[in-house]
Amino acid sequence: MADVMNGFTEQALMFGRSRSLVGILVRPASECQARRPTVVILNTGIIHRVGHHRMYVTLARQLAASGHSVLRFDFSGIGDSRSRDGVLDPTAACLEDVSEALNYLGDLGLGGTFILVGLCSGADIALRYGPSDERVVGLVLLDPTIPPTVRFYAHYIGRRLMRSRSWLTFARGRGRIWQDMIERARLLFTARPQEGRSSVIDPQIRGELERVYKALVTRGTRLLVVLTGGSMQGRQSYREQLLEAFPNVPFDDALVLEHFEDSDHTFTSASQRERLKKVVLDWTGTMPFAAEATSRRSRHT
């Protein structure tokens, strides 16, 4: 099922414990380049493996042409992958799917090191999975969940004050500020978020995210975080929000942070997708793990 093209090949796969996961493996045409970290691209919400505006197809092909093997696959119950039997909650099922994907790639001889790529919910899954698997040496997180900060609220209120409709919404007791105030009060008195919801302002969520980031940077995992001006949840409004939300995480050189002010959450603009592709390719090409992989290859040959 290989499809040979310029600089890469594409192969349709079914894998996982019950061969229920469907994905496309894109490999460099040149074998000698195949020892860079393997890249695994995760679903965004219920969008299947091609991604919004086919952005993952293009990104995977470019990464493969630059020497990375890349797997784009569907989580259980998404796209063409069968739903998972059993009692795992959706997040646990996604984490298990990632584990099965990496192990499968390992069986193919592509499992030395990995970079996980995800947008929105995909970024959150990558982030949660990363600390559990030492083979993960890099994460590309596009609009991951970031708790709001004081500066975020200042931006948010400043923007809303300019709109008469916002005044009306506020006066009626609606809108984000009210919702967050109610949620904070709920957490203060009950220590529990609203039933059926996990709130990003919940201190437990913030604490968990902080622990995850700390574990990753302590281990030396490299992070590329791209934030858009048009974050779907409206939870991010400026470049440094990640750093200010997690002041106790020593990101230092482990983090490359990009802010695409003019991009919407799903990179609808072709020029923004092109920019994203360049940022990712530059990052994968210059991060130390690329050199480490090359060094390991040299030692083996």
Add this chain to the structure above:
Amino acid sequence: MTPFYFGSPERRLFGLYDPARNPAGKVRAAVFCHPSGDEHVHAYRTMRQLASRLSAVGVHVLRFDYYGTGDSAGETGDSSIAGWCNDIRTAIAELKDMTQAVDVSLVGLRCGANMAARVAVECPNEVADVVLWDPVTAAQEFFVESQSGDDFHQFDLSLLADDLPPRTLVVLTGPSSRSEKLERLSVARFAGVSPWIEERTATGTIPLEALQGIVKWLT
């Protein structure tokens, strides 16, 4: 279900084959013609469900991506409506080869319906029946916006309607504009969701009633 690539080396197409379960009698097979762009992404879950349901009642199903779309080869934008119609013909040949079916059903959604109609008119011996789901009735306007350089009138259903196979079903779930010619065909209307509209990606809702209606009509 089997994911695979087919077509010529210059125009590799990605397909997903759902074999008929418990087939009986005449071999029945269906090729799906998906919408383009975001509508394809939004409707993906629905079309997968439809394939699964048809497979369960004994119909072989091939879903595939046109050249330059989805998982198929080619760059986004490297395509034309005429080229995509050729891809549908390639998919028909592939499914017939895989299943030994004499002819196939075409199930097209949105602009996929317009292209399915065109192919059905051009290949009457290959296509037994057609389901045209929320076709683009203002074909010229739609295609001018999305694909320059094509002969848009070839895909205008009001011009194709008289030559469509006798067994043609128009399924309407969305805000499709009405056409006098279309109204003369067999039309099934279903209330509720349209699978190609963006809101569906947030909830994963599928138009169950429409799926059941299509399966019943095809079998």
